[in-house]
Amino acid sequence: MIRPWLLGLGLLAARAAAQVTPVPAPPSLPDPLAAPRPRLIDLPSDLSPRVVALGTDEAANRHGDDIYQPQVGQPGKDVIWVPTPEPLIRAMLAAARVTPDDFVVDLGSGDGRIPIIAAREFGARAHGIDYNGDMVALARRLADRQGLRGKVSFQRGDIFESDFSTASVVTLYLLPSLNLKLRPQLLALRPGTRVLSHAFDMGDWEPDQVIRTDVATGYLWFVPARVEGRWAFEVQGQRFAATLTQKFQNLSARGGPLTSGRLKGNDITLALANGRELKGRVLGDDRMVGPGWSASRIAPR
Numbered sequence: 001m002i003r004p005w006l007l008g009l010g011l012l013a014a015r016a017a018a019q020v021t022p023v024p025a026p027p028s029l030p031d032p033l034a035a036p037r038p039r040l041i042d043l044p045s046d047l048s049p050r051v052v053a054l055g056t057d058e059a060a061n062r063h064g065d066d067i068y069q070p071q072v073g074q075p076g077k078d079v080i081w082v083p084t085p086e087p088l089i090r091a092m093l094a095a096a097r098v099t100p101d102d103f104v105v106d107l108g109s110g111d112g113r114i115p116i117i118a119a120r121e122f123g124a125r126a127h128g129i130d131y132n133g134d135m136v137a138l139a140r141r142l143a144d145r146q147g148l149r150g151k152v153s154f155q156r157g158d159i160f161e162s163d164f165s166t167a168s169v170v171t172l173y174l175l176p177s178l179n180l181k182l183r184p185q186l187l188a189l190r191p192g193t194r195v196l197s198h199a200f201d202m203g204d205w206e207p208d209q210v211i212r213t214d215v216a217t218g219y220l221w222f223v224p225a226r227v228e229g230r231w232a233f234e235v236q237g238q239r240f241a242a243t244l245t246q247k248f249q250n251l252s253a254r255g256g257p258l259t260s261g262r263l264k265g266n267d268i269t270l271a272l273a274n275g276r277e278l279k280g281r282v283l284g285d286d287r288m289v290g291p292g293w294s295a296s297r298i299a300p301r
């Protein structure tokens with residue numbers, strides 16, 4: 001069931017699609033806090049107990065701390081601030097199987113809720129980048145008050161000028177056009193890096209998983225290994241050469257018995273004309289191996 005207040009936030013985010021430069025909020029921007037609000041009993045069950053305990057609708061919509069209270073819908077540089085609902089954050093991080101070995105980077109981190117939940121509940125190291133210095137300071141205070149100093153960090157910066165190449169998980173709640181602008185950088189990350197986006201897709205880079213909750217939808221992609229080119233295969237003693245053509249995680253193959261294939265990070269599945277499959281791993285730039293088969297790169301395509 002779509003709740004009216006969520007629809008309000010969705011419309012607000014869609015309206016922000018037109019906002020590409022740092023402009024103040026247009027006077028006609030709807031006030032999301034004036035939209036019909038759920039009764040407390042309708043709130044997602046995992047809203048923080050502190051908020052629920054306050055016991056008023058206004059309390060449920062209050063953000064920030066004693067020093068700074070951001071307003072939902074306030075202008076950002078390239079997109080307004082609308083926070084991701086916590087149930088979707090948990091569902092997205094769980095879908096990406098975030099662990100203490102991960103480094104989660106939220107691009108446009110707002111009040112820091114995604115890095116904070118990644119660190120507090122999944123044990124990851126996490127980092128947020130936001131253009132708004134007040135939001136960065138707020139996020140730092142909120143993380144510090146939860147004892148997460150050392151686990152979570154925030155920086156004031158423009159996501160389009162920041163280096164996030166060491167992330168193992170990247171999260172976004174931006175706009176379709178901004179996702180597309182970031183796409184080349186995302187695709188250049190280490191194969192297997194997970195990309196999570198709230199609400200917005202990546203155009204023709206189809207998601208590997210759609211994450212639906214009763215509050216909102218998210219998408220998960222695995223940055224695919226780069227295997228386009230010509231390869232020498234040895235499959236159960238038989239040798240042949242084949243050319244792989246790659247479009248994101250999808251492969252088409254010419255040569256030998258191969259017809260097509262698919263990547264999930266470094267995991268590769270190649271389909272054979274007889275209906276069987278070769279499953280294996282891509283190792284670096286030049287080698288793939290699986291049970292009973294291997295391949296070495298001959299040349300880039």
Ligand SMILES: C[S@@+](CC[C@H](N)C(=O)[O-])C[C@H]1O[C@@H](n2cnc3c(N)ncnc32)[C@H](O)[C@@H]1O
Nearest residue numbers: 076077078082083084108110130131158159173
């Ligand atoms: C829709 S909010 C998402 C906040 C947070 N990621 C979440 O999901 O709760 C987008 C955030 O991006 C920030 N932002 C907009 N343009 C930016 C830019 N070019 N660089 C860094 N942050 C930006 C805004 O200040 C805002 O906090």
